[in-house]
Amino acid sequence: MLLLTASYVFYGWWDYRFLSLIAISTLADYFIGLAMVKKRFIKRRKILLLTSTFINLGMLGIFKYYNFFIESWMQAGDSLGFNMHFETLQIILPVGISFYSFQTLSYTIDIYRKKIKPTSNLIEFAAFVSFFPQLVAGPIERASNLLPQFGRERKFDFEFAKSGVNLIIWGLFQKMVIADNCATFVNNIFENYQSHNSLTLALGSIYFAFQIYGDFAGYSNIAIGTARLFGFSLMRNFNYPYFSRDLAEFWRRWHISLSTWFRDYLYIPLGGSRGTRSQKIRNVYIIFLVSGLWHGANWTFLVWGAIHATFFIPLMIAKTNRKNIDHVAEKSFFPGLTESLQMLSTFFIVCCAWVFFRCPSISDSIGYFHSFFQNFSLSPEYLSIGRYSTELLLLLSVFVLIEWTSRTQEQPITGNQKFLKTSLALLMITMFGVFSDHSNFIYFQF
Structure with a gap:
């Protein structure tokens, strides 16, 4: 009650x-x-x-x-x-x-x-x-x-509660330090895409990729951590998705609760991967288009879903969509050349699709790509104009390194250096998060 x-x-x-x-x-x-x-x-x-x-x-x-x-x-x-x-x-x-x-x-x-x-x-x-x-x-x-x-009697579990606090801290770091700082640059670049060159527009899509990841994964971690303080266990929603080697693996790691919901209650009832090739392709397009429409009432979300479906289908036809189910570079620190190229190509596709997700209309999305080729230049104009833009790239590099070293764990604040990691996260939340331009959680609108 x-x-x-x-x-x-x-x-x-x-x-x-x-x-x-x-x-x-x-x-x-x-x-x-x-x-x-x-x-x-x-x-x-x-x-x-x-x-x-x-x-x-x-x-x-x-x-x-x-x-x-x-x-x-x-x-x-x-x-x-x-x-x-x-x-x-x-x-x-x-x-x-x-x-x-x-x-x-x-x-x-x-x-x-x-x-x-x-x-x-x-x-x-x-x-x-x-x-x-x-x-x-x-x-x-x-x-x-x-x-x-x-319906169960719950007794306070100190270790379980501590893991919840660590998830909350990491979620605040993702939201306040990564997502909110990226949002300032994303808003400026996407609202003025006509006047920016190629490198700036590429940075805009990358910044948004980290903004929406930090924003949504941050909320999920805060929610899961808060539930643990009350003795409840919620399912994991993100599993380091930007280290995926193909789009099938990406969707096993991104918004897991939604992707598994559509799999169990829509994709499998439609026939899933059974039936003829045309039926399989139909099912994939349906699930991704519905997923896009779930995110919002806009044609841009449908295009976003269609892009993911288009690159997922070759994996399904070749029966390689279940190939990468382990952790990347599981037995070594550095990934091999093949895995590196796979991760970069997957991240590239995801970032291109994010442009449609972020832009308010199809025409703006097309205009964004048009400006990329029309104003083709790799001069670092935005890095010299935008305040703290170089520092943001350094911050994102540190964030990627932290996640990479923790990719086999539930969340980074764990292990023998938990106290040090917690202290550094709280310090960065205070330095970069408290005084950043705060924005509402993106997924509140969905």
Whole structure:
């Protein structure tokens, strides 16, 4: 009850009106879950599952996608000579709606599949849906992992709590030191891309790659660490994704809770890697396009998803998408030439796709690449103009080195030098983070 109350106060502090959405989703899936067990006939169970899907995706569709589809429909009509006009909704996107909608939807799906049994405790289920550390930006938890933890007696574990504090500190470092400092340069470069040369635009995409990674992985680590202080174990959401050797490995390491959600509840039901080659390609495009649309109601996210699908498909056809499942350079400090080229090429593709993710429109994304070739120059103009830009590159190099030396561990603040690492992280948070230009977590908008 304490956690449920705290979670509702936490979310309601932003806008209490949207608490009704969480309450509706909670009550609907709670009673649907109980009713589904009582129904023996598969048809009735399907009707209940469709009801849960309609409620959760319906709320998500109205608040997140209604205006996007209406405006796209009107633009398509105008291009064909039809003067169509539909009313759009003047609404605010509720923070975290994409996260808790998927979390509660997976509960009813797992009950339908008979993987879990429904809970009869409404307080525990409501606390599971609204658990405040991961409510607004994940990880997207499964009921099979998180829900039973609310029914157990928890005793304070000092070592478990210490690991949580270390995750919080590392998450603050990622967010305040890396992401927020990169954001200042990213905003300037992307807003004035027409006047910058090639090297500056390349730096802009690299800076954004580290901004969104530090921002989202930072939040995830803070959420996981905070949950551990209460005795809860949340799933890992990031596993050093920029050391991936291909895009398949990247998606096993990036936003793990979402990629596994789409794998289990969309990709495999569609047929996954079974069937004909055309069916496999179709399934890959569907899952990546839906993943792009999940991130936002904009054509840029669909293009971002399509880019990842296009480079993932050759790996699937060649059956090499499960090739790199171990850690890179696992038995040595330095990677080999082949692994180095693989990591660089994968990072290059990811950075190019991030341009579409970051730009507000398709035309701006194309304009960004057009300026790269039109103003082709590798002169370090931005490094001499931008304040602290050279220092930022040095900071990112240190960050990459820290992550590289910790790539086989859950997080860098561990091992024999935990005290030294913690002290240095807190020092850098104080020096570079407290006085940086703070920005909201990027994934709050999704």
